[in-house]
Amino acid sequence: MVVLEPLSKLVTDIFLLEDGHAQERSEFDSVLKKVEAKDLWCGDRNFCTLKFLFTIQEKEAFFVIRQHKGMGFKELEELKKIGLTETGELFEQKVEINYEGKTLTLRRIVLKLFTPTRDKEWEIGIFSNLPESISAAKIAEIYRNRWTLESLFQTVTKNFNGEIQTLAYPKAALFSFSMALVAYNILATLRGALGGVHGVEKIEAGLSNFYLVDEIQGTYRGMMIAIPTSEWEIFQSFSTDKIAQLLQKLSPGVHLKKFLKATRGAKKPKVPVIYDRKKGHISTNRLLEEYNQQKKRS
Structure with missing residues (x-):
C-alpha cells in the first residue's frame, strides 16, 4: 500500500506485504499509526x-x-x-x-x-x-x-519496470518496487520544478513521463561517462532548499516540446481477461513457507 501526498505528488510512505494473497486490511493498524x-x-x-x-x-x-x-x-x-x-x-x-x-x-x-x-x-x-x-x-x-494514485502505479510499472515479471523472492520483488517508487519521487520532483516555472497545468496536461524518463536515462549514461565522479560530489552537501533553487534555475532551459504527450487516437475496446480456474494466482511467500515447513519436518 502506497501513501501519496496529492499536492507534491510525492510518495510519503509505503506498507509492504510479502504474502500475495494477503488483504490490505491486514496492515490497517500500521497505516493508522501514521x-x-x-x-x-x-x-x-x-x-x-x-x-x-x-x-x-x-x-x-x-x-x-x-x-x-x-x-x-x-x-x-x-x-x-x-x-x-x-x-x-x-x-x-x-x-x-x-x-x-x-x-x-x-x-x-x-x-x-x-x-x-x-x-x-x-x-x-x-x-x-x-x-x-x-x-x-x-x-x-x-x-x-484520488485517481492520481492509479496513474502513479501506471508510471512505476511502465517507465521504471517496478514489477518483476518472473517469479522472485517476495523481499526481492518488494525491494525492486520500492526502488521504482524512489525513482518516481525523483520524477515527481522534476515535474514539480518544471511546473513552478512553466505552469502546473501545462506540465500536468502535456508532459509525457515516458519521454522525460527516456531522456533522463540516456543523458545520465552519457554524463556518467563524460564527467568524473568528483564533479558530482558537491551536490552531496546541498540542502533541500538549495537543490530546489538549482532545479528552478535549470527549468527555463528545458524545451518542453521534446517531451509532449503523443496525440492519442480512439480507444480500442478492451480485450476481456480469460482466467484459468485450474491455474490460480500463486503467492510466492506461501510457497516458501510451505517449503520451509516441509524441510523442518524432514
Whole structure:
C-alpha cells in the first residue's frame, strides 16, 4: 500500500506485504499509526471499515472514504440534492455509524453519475467527517483526485519496470518496487520544478513521463561517462532548499516540446481477461513457507 501526498505528488510512505494473497486490511493498524491530527486521508472503499474511520476521528484527523456496500449506517435525514458536477448529480445527507458502543455522525455524499464507471456502477457514495464549511462538491473533487494514485502505479510499472515479471523472492520483488517508487519521487520532483516555472497545468496536461524518463536515462549514461565522479560530489552537501533553487534555475532551459504527450487516437475496446480456474494466482511467500515447513519436518 502506497501513501501519496496529492499536492507534491510525492510518495510519503509505503506498507509492504510479502504474502500475495494477503488483504490490505491486514496492515490497517500500521497505516493508522501514521495518522496525525488535522491530516486528511482519502481512500477507496476497501478502507471503509468502522475501526479505520473511528480511529481517524479519535486522532482528530479527517477522511474522505468511498462507501463500502457492506458498511452499515443509520440515516439521520433524507438525501438532499446539492447540485450538478461535470460527472453527475450531487446529493448529501447526515448518517450515523456505531462501533464498540460509540457513535459517530458523518456526512454521506452521493454522486449519481451521468455515465457509469468501468465497473458499471451508476452511483458513488462517500463518507466524510469534514466540517460543513467544506462543500459536498469539494469533497467529491477530493475523492475524484484520488485517481492520481492509479496513474502513479501506471508510471512505476511502465517507465521504471517496478514489477518483476518472473517469479522472485517476495523481499526481492518488494525491494525492486520500492526502488521504482524512489525513482518516481525523483520524477515527481522534476515535474514539480518544471511546473513552478512553466505552469502546473501545462506540465500536468502535456508532459509525457515516458519521454522525460527516456531522456533522463540516456543523458545520465552519457554524463556518467563524460564527467568524473568528483564533479558530482558537491551536490552531496546541498540542502533541500538549495537543490530546489538549482532545479528552478535549470527549468527555463528545458524545451518542453521534446517531451509532449503523443496525440492519442480512439480507444480500442478492451480485450476481456480469460482466467484459468485450474491455474490460480500463486503467492510466492506461501510457497516458501510451505517449503520451509516441509524441510523442518524432514
